[in-house]
Amino acid sequence: MKKITSESVRGVESSRTCGKADTPRVKNHYERSAQLAQENRQRHAKVESLTQELERCRAELTATEFSAVTAHGQGRLGEPFTVVETQNQSLINLFVAATRLHSNTERIGVLTAIREILSDLIGSQAMAVFEIDASANTLSLVECIGIEPEPLARIPIGSGPIGKVAATGEPHFGNDGDSRLVACIPLKLGPRVTGVIVVFRLLEQKQELQSSDHELLDFMSAHAALALHRTAAQTQLNAAHRSRK
Amino acid sequence: MVPRKILLVDDSETVLMMEQMILKKDRYQLITAKNGKEGVQKALETRPDLILMDVVMPEMNGFEAVRCLRQQAATQSVPIVMVTTKAEAESMEIGYEIGCSDYVAKPIDSTELLTKVRSILGV
Numbered sequence: 001m002k003k004i005t006s007e008s009v010r011g012v013e014s015s016r017t018c019g020k021a022d023t024p025r026v027k028n029h030y031e032r033s034a035q036l037a038q039e040n041r042q043r044h045a046k047v048e049s050l051t052q053e054l055e056r057c058r059a060e061l062t063a064t065e066f067s068a069v070t071a072h073g074q075g076r077l078g079e080p081f082t083v084v085e086t087q088n089q090s091l092i093n094l095f096v097a098a099t100r101l102h103s104n105t106e107r108i109g110v111l112t113a114i115r116e117i118l119s120d121l122i123g124s125q126a127m128a129v130f131e132i133d134a135s136a137n138t139l140s141l142v143e144c145i146g147i148e149p150e151p152l153a154r155i156p157i158g159s160g161p162i163g164k165v166a167a168t169g170e171p172h173f174g175n176d177g178d179s180r181l182v183a184c185i186p187l188k189l190g191p192r193v194t195g196v197i198v199v200f201r202l203l204e205q206k207q208e209l210q211s212s213d214h215e216l217l218d219f220m221s222a223h224a225a226l227a228l229h230r231t232a233a234q235t236q237l238n239a240a241h242r243s244r245k
Numbered sequence: 246m247v248p249r250k251i252l253l254v255d256d257s258e259t260v261l262m263m264e265q266m267i268l269k270k271d272r273y274q275l276i277t278a279k280n281g282k283e284g285v286q287k288a289l290e291t292r293p294d295l296i297l298m299d300v301v302m303p304e305m306n307g308f309e310a311v312r313c314l315r316q317q318a319a320t321q322s323v324p325i326v327m328v329t330t331k332a333e334a335e336s337m338e339i340g341y342e343i344g345c346s347d348y349v350a351k352p353i354d355s356t357e358l359l360t361k362v363r364s365i366l367g368v
Contacts, residue, residue: 089355096262116259119330123352203330205350 090212093121094219101227105234110227111143114197117220119145122213123206124182124199128152131187131195131228132166139166139196147200162196169193171221173209183209185217187225194225248274249366252293254284254310255328256302260353264297264328267355268362281305285313288320295365297358298345300329300336308343315344324365328353 100113111129118124126146130139139155139162158167165172165184169191172184182202187195197220202208209217251273253264261277268275276291278284281298282305288296296314300307307327314320324346329336337348346365349358362368 085356092263092266092355096259096266099262100259113259116257119351120257120259121263121352123330125330203351206352 086212090215093212093216097121097216097219098223101223102230104227105231107228107231107235110224110231113227114220114224115143115145117216118197118199122199122209122216123203124201125203126200128198128200129187129195129224130155130162130166130198132157132193139163142195162198165196166193171217183217185221187228188221189225189229194229197221197224248272249295249368250274250276250291250293251362252276252278252284252288252291252296254278254281254287254296254302254307255299256280257299260299260328260351263353264358267353267358271359271363271368273362281307281310281313284310285317285320288314288323289317292319293323295362296323296325297328297349297362298325300327300340308339311340311343311345326361326365328358 097113097117100117101110104110104113114129115127118127124146126144128144128147128149129142130152131142132138133140133154136154137157139157141149141153141155144152152162155163155166157163161172161181162184165186169186169188171186172181174180174182180200182199183197184199185197186193187197197217199217251268253261253275254277255261255264256279261279265275265277276287276293278287280302284296284298285305287293298307298310302310305313307329311325311327314323314325321344325344326347326349327337327340327345328349328351330351340348347361349361
């Protein structure tokens, strides 16, 4: 089928002006052709406009798809990166804590390491370390910063959140219902509780404990107890050596 | 290529160890000092490219050490990043007034520290 174009329509229209002696039937035919040509031109214009609109929509869709794919890709890459970053930070904290606790042979050095780990790695502004005095059934305060030591010098085992942690061996966190302390962790040698570490307050810039802090506190529960026990054993051993000499 | 020198000044061995763990992967030459006085002395001796300085330290605190370093021709333009638990605006203002370049709040975030160090050293 021959395609009707603007040129062919214009040809028909111009040929009409040439036929001065046309019969009415032919005249009608020319008029009808001109009308169709006019409609055809309008439809061509409409098709052209729709084609342009379609191209614009296609370009918009491609751009949107690209943004969506990029955002999705970034999300997929970004998420593991954050996880790796957190794990890396956690590993560094654990490594530093382990080295600090176990490289000290003196009790004072281990207590300093515990204090530094709580303040510098966890961000504690006020903390305390208690050890169990089994003969008196109490907890004795052995190290603290940011608190008044006198009222907490001795705490009966089982009394208050700190005494309860010593009695049960289960950690207690501030969000468990007591806002006076952030975390209370038992020092444990196997199943035996030997003391308690308490974080009373965090630094202003630290809003709450993170998952890496919980990991570090878990680690401290066993390793700080072990480090303190080791130095006590070393002291006893040294005393025994001296008395033998 | 000669590695960049960073002087780490802090009285906490835990912080010094932490900073070394974070920065050693970028192969910097790391020098440590345990208080402000030792920090000033080592800065003058070693001429570091960057100093990470704690604020609360025995003998000479971080602010005093920065003032001292800024008065010395050899160290007056060395970038100094304060690493401190004092993140309050007042402390930061004092730090900037006396010539420190930036702040990192404790507890140290490894990514933040690395990013700031790399940015200052232009790595």
